[in-house]
Structure formats: structure tokens, C-alpha cells
Amino acid sequence: MDQSFLLMLSNLLHLHNHLDPTTTSLLSDTSTATTTATTSPTSPTSLLSSTSAAPLLFFTIASVLSYVASSRPSSSSSTSAAAAAAAPNPATTSSTSDYSVSAFRALSTEHIWAMEAPLRDAQWRSLYGLSYPVFTTVVDKLKPYIALSNLSLPSDYAVAMVLSRLSHGFSAKTLSSRYSLEPYLISKITNMVTRLLATKLYPEFIKIPVSRRRLHETTQAFEELTSLPNMCGAIDGSPVKIRNNSASSYRCRYGFQSVLLQVVADHKKIFWDVCVKAPGGTDDATHLRDSLLYNRLTSGDIVWDKVINVRNHHVRPYIVGDWCYPLLSFLLTPFSPSGSGTSGQNLFDAALMKGRSVVVEAIGLLKGRWRILQDLNVGMNHAPQTIVACCVLHNLCQIAREPEPDLWKEPEESGPPPRVLESEKSDYFFSDNLRQTLADDLHQRLSSR
Template sequence: MLWPQPCDTAMENQPDTITHSLLTLLVFWVHLQNNQRSQMSRFIECARRRFAVNRAARVQRFLRRQQETRRAFEALMANYNSPPAKRTVWIQHRSSMWWEHVTTNWTDYEFQLNFRMRKTTFRQLCDILKPHLSRQLTTFRKPLPVEQRVAICIWRLATNMEYRTISHLFGIGQSTAVTITNHVASVIVDQMLPRYIKKPSEDEFKVIIQEFRDQWGFPQCGGAIDATHIGILTPPGCPSDYKNREGFYSVFLQVVVDHRLRFWDINVGSPGKIHDACVFTNSSLYKRGQSGTLFPKVTERFAGVKVPVVLLGDAAYPLLPWLMKPYHENPNMAPAQLTFNNNLGRARMMVDRAIGRLKGRWRCLLKRCDCKINNLNTVISACCVLHNFCEDNREDYDGTDVQQADVQANANICKDSTEASRAIRDAVCAYFASGSASL
């Protein structure tokens, strides 16, 4: 059998096809390599150009910093050898023409009407405070004179004017006015309170007792006691403790006065929510009275009872051997008891007058004292010291006494202490009933 022979033409064309495919692949590979090289070359060229630009910018910045440093150094060296420049502006310029007008043109009456004391008394106050308020004169700005510093504090206490207005009047900054007021008030308390508010001596107590007897017919009286509310800003922390029964925030000022309307004991700062009697029992006055060290051992016998020196208080206070209060008023009161109440109330009016004059002179205590709670006791105490200072120097008080309502006077939470207390009150009551008292 004969098999078919392969075609010679097909066998000859097969190697040519393979070769053509290989050549095609080779050309494609070469073209691909050329494209990659060109892309890489473009990337390298772009990076080189960018680096060159950045390098030029860095060089420029470096040269600019070098130039600025050189100029600053040259300026510093130039100023080093030159005389120091004098500072021309320390504070904002403010006019003090008003204070200059006050010191030169105001009469003694005008000065006393606004500063609550005559010029001579004001200078005496400045002399007392000068060693503690003087400032050293340096090459810096000129310090305020002592007289102006004291006047700023007195004006604030007397008028309760805003610090912004005070700064305009005296030609100072508002913060400076606040600082000066608080500092002068603290110096007044530190340096003058032990001198002007103190317990009378035994001889002075004898004069007080005799004056109360001569002027109001009440025997064995060493003073009158009362408390008043001082309105304050809403305090932080626990404001409800300071809200009194009248609905405003306050602190208590408890005072004891003599026959000359002078305070000889004060207690400041108790929250307004508590009762008068609680303020009293928590005070040092109560502890001294209970221990028998408050008054001298001076007694007088009425109706067979030895009556010691006593204070006069209202119905809110407890009845103690050394503190007299009125009888509870009712329709069935004995005439002798009513007479006792009338004489006690008349003598006790001294403390109401003293508080009225205190608030009338120093108006920062009259409505609301707009100072922080941590400075409040200092401001109130300074006002009490200045009240006694004015009374000692016989300063006229042209205003009317501020009428102060009795706070919680009808809330008698304190019981009569002992039979001895009632016996002493009954003995004084018998003294008035017998007609021995005379004015």
C-alpha cells in the first residue's frame, strides 16, 4: 500500500512562521524597554529639576536669615554704646484736676460734707496711716501721695460710688482704685482698731455707768447691744446661708455702744440667715460675759438684790445676769414692768442711733456692700473704726440717723437663763417703780 507523502511546501513554510513570531516578540520587547527607559529618564529629569529649585529656595532662605541676624546684631551693638532710651508712657494718661480742685478750693464745710470729716481731722488720719502707706520714690513712675490714697478709700466708703467713677475723679486706673481701697481699709483695721475699738477700763466704765444714769435714768448700765444686717453681693459656695428672712443676702454686724455713740465691741461676718441671739452666743463678748471678765466688779443694791453692771438688749436677746431685756408685753402687764420697758427702750436707743449714724456716714453699708466676701469684714470693720474716729474728734453729722428695723426681734428663741437673771431685772424694775430714777 502506498501512503501519501507530505507536502514539501508546507514543511518549508513552518520555520518561517516561527521565526516571524520570534522577531515580532523581540521587536515588542525592545519597544517596551525603550518606553520604560524614556519614562524613567523623564522621572529622573523632573526630580533633578525640582531638587535644583528647592535647593535654590533653601539657599535664598538661608541667606535671608543670615542677613536678618546680621542686621539685628548690628542694631544691638549700635544701641549698646548709645544712652538708654527714657520710657515716656507708663500708664494711660488721666486727669487729676478734680482732686487738685478739692485740695485747693473746697471749704472745710464742703470737705466735711463729702469726706465725713474736716480737713484737720483728715490730715490727722493721714498722719496716723502715713508710716504704713508711704511708698519709696524710685526711677519708675511716681507713687500716689498718702493723702490721695486715703481720700480714695474714704470717698469709696462714704459714697459707695462705682470704682469706674472714682478712677475718673482721682485720675487713676480702675484696678488701682480697687487695690488702694482694700489696702487702706486693711491698714486702718490693723493699726487703728486696737486703739479706737476696745473694752473700756474700769474708770471709763464708771463714767459710762454714771452717764447712762444721768441722761436716761438707767442704773448700772455699761452699754447697749444690737445687731444689724449689711447687704452683700450673692456669695459663692453656699449663698443660702447668707439669705436673711427679709429676702436679701447679708452678714451681721453686732455692736456694743457707750453713752457717746462709740462702739467698744464689734462682731462682724456672721451669715444673715442665723438669729441675732445665735450671733450673740457665738461671739467672744458672750464668752467674756459668762466668765465674769467683761465688766468690773461694781454692784449696787436695789430691793435687797445686788445688781451688777449690765448691757441693754432688745427682746431677741437672752435674759442674763449681765444683760437686761424688756418684759414680754401683754395686755395684763403690771405698770411697773411697763415703766421698766419704757426706760430700757429709751436708754437702748443709743445703739440704734449709733448704727444709724454709722450707715449714714459710710454709705457703703447702707444698701449693698459691693465687695468680695473675703474683703467684706475688713471694709465693715474699717467703717466702724472711722465712725469712732469721727466721734472722738467731734465731727458733725448733718444727715439724719438711718432708721434700722429690728431683725427677728419678736422671735424669742432664747429662754430666760436663771432665777438670778429674773431677780436682777425685778430689782431694777422695783427701782423704777419706787420713783428713785430721775432725769
């Protein structure tokens, strides 16, 4: 019997002695008990034959308590069983204790605000790729959509798990051992969160700079960087390595299987257009021509309300790219990749490539911060949305001015300039003339200083 039953029985015996003092005390000390045993032995029969109702009441209640005590497990054994059930398996302690819902909840709710902000955010970045305030922003924006999925896990825990995968490049199998979830469930949650990032948050955080204020800020910043007027962005492509696809069209110029990412970035290295529509073997010019951005720019769907006059030429906002892209009125490229042009042309090329450097650094930050893009380990059907989701997260980090990680370095690009399509010929001649005008103007301005 456990301690609580013994205590109740002791109290009953005291009550019995109080109600029936004529009966020999059952709680007397050892010496008294010995004397009583030799002179007036107390037995159940003698107690029951007492004139008081107390003995009968005592044995009735004691019998009930005895039955209850015998029918339940002792507290010590139940405590031991509970401790055994709660105790983690030594073989899995190190791999699961730090990643359980309870551990995450303890870190995010009990301890997070007691930590100094720099220490807190540094710890959060090491785990999930971004600071705690940015993390909560992502969770708050995704929570309403995740709630509709009836996911059994808490929204913030699910987002944290996916961010850890994107940040560190973990496979679903690796995360399943850490989070004690099946790999298929890890993949399902990853697909859900990346799809929401790529669809619900894309329009909010990846926007073409069409507003007057933003366009002026962007062109002004690029002019300070390059001395070229009305530049509003830089375009580049980057192969994202994938697995389990042996088709030759996916083999990029660097020799590995990939899909092609195309981005346009502003002076803050924030993407304002993202496209993932082609296998890695596709050249940059073809990818651009197949993109929605190209269709919108050539059709006049995008209207930039900022036109300047340079040597009697109307110059609308334009983006810049390397020699792998076609020369268009909205996309200017270098005269020569080898520096074989005139002094004015070489000066223009150097300025243009300085502007293009922002998109190169932006891609380096993207792959440095979200390392899953260094070796994408998701199914082909989910590869584009995973890449776009990382671009959305990249913009969130840049807007919040998160510390920039080490840049992911890619080999230098090489290749011939693209051919001019029949439909682009008239635009090509206009753009070539515009480019020469900007080069002459730049050369004159810098020479007169």
C-alpha cells in the same frame, strides 16, 4: 531760628564791627547797605581776606551757633508740644481734673488754710465724710503703715480716695474713671486702708469701758437718760447689704443678701465692741453667742470694778438689748415686747428701750455717714474689715464731735425671743430675778416723786 539765636547773632555782629572797623558793617541800616552794595560789595571772600582776625572768629562762632540752633526744636514748637501734652482731654476733663494728685495737693496744701474753718470742713465732709482735722488724724496714724507697702501714691491721697469711696458708696469702677487708676488698683488700695483701720486703729478707738473713770461716766450718763443704775452700754445687730452671694444663709429678715453686724454703744453713740462674724440670715442671739464679747463676759475675762447694791442685790455693770437677745446677768432685755407686763415691768421696759435707743441711733449714723454700708460693693473676703473700718471711722467722728448726718432708717425688728441654752439656765433665773428687782425699784422711785 528762634529769638534767642537771633539775639546772639546780633551781638556777635556788633562785636565783629567793634573788633574790625575796616570791614563794612553788616548791621548798617537799609540805605547804608544799598550804597555799600553798589560801591564796595561785602562777600565772604572779602571778609575772610581781611587783615583782622575778627571775621574768622565771627564766622567760626556763628557756624557753631547755627548748628546748635538747627539741631534743637524751636521754643515755640516745644512750648506748643508741651502745652498739647499738658492740655487735658476734653472728654475726660470733668471726670479727672478735680481728682488728680495735683488737684488734691493744691486743695490740701495751698488753699485749705486760707479758707474759713467752717467752710473748709464742710467742703471736706462733702468729699470725704469727715472734717479736715479728723482727716489729718487718720492720715497721720496710717502713714507709717502705708509707707511700708511701697505705694506709689501719696499716703494722704490714697486715704482720701478710700474715704470718698466709703463716704459715697462709690464702686471701684466709678473711682477708676475719676482718679485715672485701674479698678483693681482702687480695690487693692481700699483693701489695704480698710485693713489698717480695722486692725491698727481698732484697739485705740474701740475699747470696752473697764477703766474706773470711763465706766463711772458711762453708767452715770445712762442713769440720767433711763433712771436705771449701772447700765454701761446697749447692743444691737444690723444686716449690711452685700452683692453677688446667693446662699440662703445670707438672706436677712428684710429679704436681701447681707452679713450681720453686731455693735455695743455707749451714751455718746460710740461703739465699744464690734463683731462681724455671721451671714445675714443668722439671728442676733446666735451671733452674740459666737462672738468674742460673749466668751469674755461669760468667762469673767472682763472685770468691771463697779458693783452697786439694789434691794440687797449686787448689781454689776450690764448692757441692754431687745427681746431678740438672751437674758443674761450682763445683758438685760425687756419683759414683754407687747407691753403686756405689770405697770412696774412696763415702766422698766420703757426705760430699757430708751437706753437701747442710743445703739439704734449709732447704727443709723454709721450707715448715714459711710454710705457704702447701705450697699456694700467689695468682695466677700474684704466685707468684714470694711464694715469694721467704718465703725472705727464712726468713733473718730463721734469723739471729735463731728456734725451728725441724717440717720439711716431700718425697719422695725420683729421675731420671737431666743431659747434658753442648757448652759445658760442658772444665769437666766438669776438675771430674771435681777431684772424684776430693778423694775420694782424703778417703779417705787418714780412713784414716790
